[in-house]
Amino acid sequence: MVQKGKGSEHVKYKRFMRKKFCRFCAEKTPFIDYKDTRTLKSYITERGKQLPSRMTGTCARHQRELTEAVKRARNIALLSFMEK
Amino acid sequence: MNYYENIVILDAALEDTGIDAAEKRITDLIEKMQGEVLKHERWGRRKLSYEINKHEKGYYLFFVFKSPPTAIKPLEELYKVFDPVFKFMIIKLRKKEVIALQSSLQAMEAKAAEQAAPDVVTDVVKDSVGEAVVPSVPAETAEPAE
Numbered sequence: 001m002v003q004k005g006k007g008s009e010h011v012k013y014k015r016f017m018r019k020k021f022c023r024f025c026a027e028k029t030p031f032i033d034y035k036d037t038r039t040l041k042s043y044i045t046e047r048g049k050q051l052p053s054r055m056t057g058t059c060a061r062h063q064r065e066l067t068e069a070v071k072r073a074r075n076i077a078l079l080s081f082m083e084k
Numbered sequence: 085m086n087y088y089e090n091i092v093i094l095d096a097a098l099e100d101t102g103i104d105a106a107e108k109r110i111t112d113l114i115e116k117m118q119g120e121v122l123k124h125e126r127w128g129r130r131k132l133s134y135e136i137n138k139h140e141k142g143y144y145l146f147f148v149f150k151s152p153p154t155a156i157k158p159l160e161e162l163y164k165v166f167d168p169v170f171k172f173m174i175i176k177l178r179k180k181e182v183i184a185l186q187s188s189l190q191a192m193e194a195k196a197a198e199q200a201a202p203d204v205v206t207d208v209v210k211d212s213v214g215e216a217v218v219p220s221v222p223a224e225t226a227e228p229a230e
Contacts (some may be wrong), residue, residue: 031180076091076173077142080133 020057026064032065034072037079044070048083085150087177087185088123090159092144094127094168103143106168110147113162119151122189137170148177148185 017047024032032063036039043066050070053063073079107195127144135164136142155211156174163172177185 030184031178072173072175074133076171077093077132077136079132082134 022057022059022062024062025059031056032062032069034069035078037073040066040070040073040079044079046083048080085151086153087148087182088156089175089177089181090147090149091138092145092147092169093132093136093171095139095170096141096143098143098168102134102144102168106137106166110145111160113159114147114149114151114155117151117155117158119149119155121147122185123148123192125154129155131161142171160167194215199213 032039043056045051050067053060058066070079074081092101092106092110098106107124107126111124114121116208123146125146127146129143131140132142149215159174163169
């Protein structure tokens with residue numbers, strides 16, 4: 001699929017893409033707080049699953065920290081494991 | 085000495101006196117184990133994101149404390165047998181979190197000192213100016229009401 005899109009279509013697609021960036025790197029947050037559910041909620045789906053970094057643009061290190069924060073928040077019922 | 089963060093969920097049906105007692109019991113145990121409670125907050129009754137032991141709501145207590153690692157085991161043992169508590173989580177804070185905590189504690193102390201200081205100043209002003217200050221305040225507050 002990647003090879004197919006290499007032509008003019010691919011260029012067109014690329015033009016409309018806004019570059020993703022890691023918000024935690026940009027803001028230089030010292031750590032990701034599991035109590036801050038408002039921030040965490042923007043990194044999970046409506047169903048309560050965590051979004052992949054390829055969709056959010058989060059860097060690898062912060063994605064790992066985010067995962068830990070989400071798991072902690074779920075443990076103490078600040079976030080749900082699964083939204084019905 | 086390590087820094088720990090602790091969230092406890094109490095039964096929401098508990099009355100205020102019960103919550104006071106539970107909080108006291110927890111802080112007492114921490115202090116007994118040579119710990120020190122640095123911060124404690126009451127988040128109040130909240131809806132749980134999912135049902136725990138048939139509870140839909142819970143009363144959240146939040147503690148930050150400094151203690152030797154030996155204090156954690158007895159604390160967990162207490163929570164397991166302590167009836168009002170149905171969920172708890174104790175987390176050891178990492179370096180960066182500790183730094184952030186210390187700066188926030190310092191800010192809190194500074195704020196408390198500031199709050200204490202102006203009181204003294206205003207008292208002095210009131211004493212010296214006295215009557216001149218007092219009448220102007222009700223006049224200002226009365227205007228927007230009309």
